[in-house]
Amino acid sequence: MPSFPYQEIKPPQRILLGPGPSNVHPRVQQAMMAPVLGHMDPYFYTVMEDIMNLLRYVFRTKNELTFPISATGSAGMEAGLCNFLEPGDVAVIADNGFFAERMINIASRYGAEVIRLDAEWGRIIEPEAIEAALKSRKKVKLLALVHAETSTGVLQPLSEAAKLARQYDALLLVDAVTSLGGHELAIDDWGIDICYSGSQKCISCPPGLSPITVNQKAMDTLPNRSHAVPSYYLDLSLLSKYWIKENGTRAYHHTAPASMFYALHEALALIAEEGLETRIQRHLKHGAALHAGLEAMGLALHAQAGHRLSTLTTVCIPEDVDDARIRQRLLSDYNIEIGGGLGALKGKAWRIGLMGYSSTEQNILLFLSALERLLAEEGYKTETSAGITAAVQSLRK
Numbered sequence: 476m477p478s479f480p481y482q483e484i485k486p487p488q489r490i491l492l493g494p495g496p497s498n499v500h501p502r503v504q505q506a507m508m509a510p511v512l513g514h515m516d517p518y519f520y521t522v523m524e525d526i527m528n529l530l531r532y533v534f535r536t537k538n539e540l541t542f543p544i545s546a547t548g549s550a551g552m553e554a555g556l557c558n559f560l561e562p563g564d565v566a567v568i569a570d571n572g573f574f575a576e577r578m579i580n581i582a583s584r585y586g587a588e589v590i591r592l593d594a595e596w597g598r599i600i601e602p603e604a605i606e607a608a609l610k611s612r613k614k615v616k617l618l619a620l621v622h623a624e625t626s627t628g629v630l631q632p633l634s635e636a637a638k639l640a641r642q643y644d645a646l647l648l649v650d651a652v653t654s655l656g657g658h659e660l661a662i663d664d665w666g667i668d669i670c671y672s673g674s675q676k677c678i679s680c681p682p683g684l685s686p687i688t689v690n691q692k693a694m695d696t697l698p699n700r701s702h703a704v705p706s707y708y709l710d711l712s713l714l715s716k717y718w719i720k721e722n723g724t725r726a727y728h729h730t731a732p733a734s735m736f737y738a739l740h741e742a743l744a745l746i747a748e749e750g751l752e753t754r755i756q757r758h759l760k761h762g763a764a765l766h767a768g769l770e771a772m773g774l775a776l777h778a779q780a781g782h783r784l785s786t787l788t789t790v791c792i793p794e795d796v797d798d799a800r801i802r803q804r805l806l807s808d809y810n811i812e813i814g815g816g817l818g819a820l821k822g823k824a825w826r827i828g829l830m831g832y833s834s835t836e837q838n839i840l841l842f843l844s845a846l847e848r849l850l851a852e853e854g855y856k857t858e859t860s861a862g863i864t865a866a867v868q869s870l871r872k
Contacts (some may be wrong), residue, residue: 489806490833492842493814494625494787494826495653496675496682497833499738503680506741507734514731522740523718523731529743533655533678533751534670534688536662540711542718543674543684543739545732548652551671551685553581554709555648556619559669559693561702562586564616567608567645569600573626573818574650578619585705590615596819597627597789598779602635609643618645623654626817628778628789628826630658637666646693652676655686656746657758657786657830668693674735677758677786679831680742683735742831758785761834764869765827768843771865772850772857777824786834788827789820796853798822801846809845839866 491498512519523542530541544550556578560566566587569575571594582589590608592600600620609615618640622631633649640647649670651660657677662670669689675682689711697704697712704710708729716726746754762785766776769790777789792798798815802825805811814826829839843862850857 487810490809490811490838490841492828492833492838493812494828495673495830497677497679497828497830499679499681500742500745500832502745503738503741506737507681509734509737511733514729514733515725515727519731519733519736520725522736526736526740526743527718529740529747530686530688533743533746534662534686535660535664535751536688536690538662538688538690539719540694540715541686541688542714543686543736544671544709544714545683545729545735546685546708547675547682548650548671548673548685549577550709551652551673551687552578552650553706554685554687554711555669555671556581556587556617557585557706557709558704558711559617559646559648559696560585560587561700563588565590565612565614566617566619567592567605567615568617568619569621569631570594571598571600571627572596572621572624572629574624574652575621576818578621578650582617582619587616597629597777599629599631599782600636602632602639605636606639606643609639609645615643615645617648619648619650621650622660623651623658623784623786625653625787625826626789626820628776628784628787630654630778630782630784632782633660633667634665640668641666646696653784653787653830656751656754657834658784659755662688662690674739674742676828677830678739678742678746679833680739681735683732684739686739758829758834760870761829761836761839762786762788764836764866765829765839765843767869768839768862768866772843772847772862777820786828786830788829789816789824790827791824792816792822793850793855796850796855798825801825801849801853804849805842805845808849809841811842811845813842836870839870 655672674684
């Protein structure tokens with residue numbers, strides 16, 4: 476036996492209302508207990524086929540290459556950039572939040588010339604700015620936007636951006652980590668070329684997978700690269716040979732995480748059973764109720780009005796209220812996790828997630844009640860039950 480101490484794993488049951496992960500349905504947890512199979516097992520291939528079909532349903536696409544990368548959403552971002560950019564390529568990338576900045580960082584590492592679309596954190600990128608950037612160079616290879624900016628709570632419109640990308644012959648890459656399965660997202664109808672997400676947010680699967688979909692137009696650019704894709708693990712041309720049969724066979728690429736695939740399969744099945752449109756409407760309804768409750772308490776929402784996420788709300792912290800103490804008390808006294816601000820919003824905002832299995836009326840009312848009590852202890856006064864009353868009224872509409 477080792478001389479150092481270690482614990483038995485018994486994590487507490489939290490109410491996860493932060494920027495992710497969200498709570499996991501018991502059926503998803505149960506699925507992870509299924510027997511582990513080899514990643515080349517015939518039955519495992521049937522699970523993979525189901526996952527691809529279910530992801531096509533959620534992405535609203537017929538793209539053949541639609542599958543989960545065996546890594547978190549950051550790997551989806553990396554895959555979308557390293558496959559379609561190489562040294563000297565021009566990329567137009569939004570710069571209006573923490574994860575938009577990460578895109579810029581990664582694209583620059585791969586030698587791309589990045590044209591930044593600057594906007595204040597909390598505001599969308601306007602179509603006029605997108606078109607001006609696309610027109611500024613003879614050839615732009617890639618336009619990249621964050622659909623749901625997790626750091627600010629902003630929902631970026633995409634349909635007009637997709638039209639502009641087609642007009643100027645640029646590929647459109649979209650980050651949908653906080654929107655897939657919770658907000659309207661129509662890959663084929665809108666004309667999005669590459670889109671990735673994460674398993675742990677609106678899909679309500681444990682973290683560790685990054686669903687991605689890529690159309691044929693984007694895939695057809697890969698043989699024309701001047702350099703090999705710099706990541707073996709994320710090379711889509713190699714991954715496609717594992718996920719898509721060629722002459723009735725698949726090629727080994729890496730050892731797939733079987734238990735995570737079972738979990739994703741069950742999480743996607745739950746979405747199909749609820750109905751994608753019904754699920755989206757649930758998120759919209761609950762997001763509106765949370766917004767109404769927070770504003771009734773006199774709290775300001777950071778994101779631009781008319782472009783606020785339902786799945787993730789960024790609320791400004793009142794003056795003289797201790798950010799960390801409120802979050803710690805929510806966790807210790809009410810078992811509720813919320814997120815603090817990222818980057819420019821660190822210490823200035825809270826991030827409240829209502830995603831997937833965590834998006835319930837009960838969670839909204841419990842959170843608003845707890846927040847009201849804790850804010851009162853900090854000296855921030857509001858009308859008793861104002862937040863709950865406003866939220867209930869919104870839910871009854």
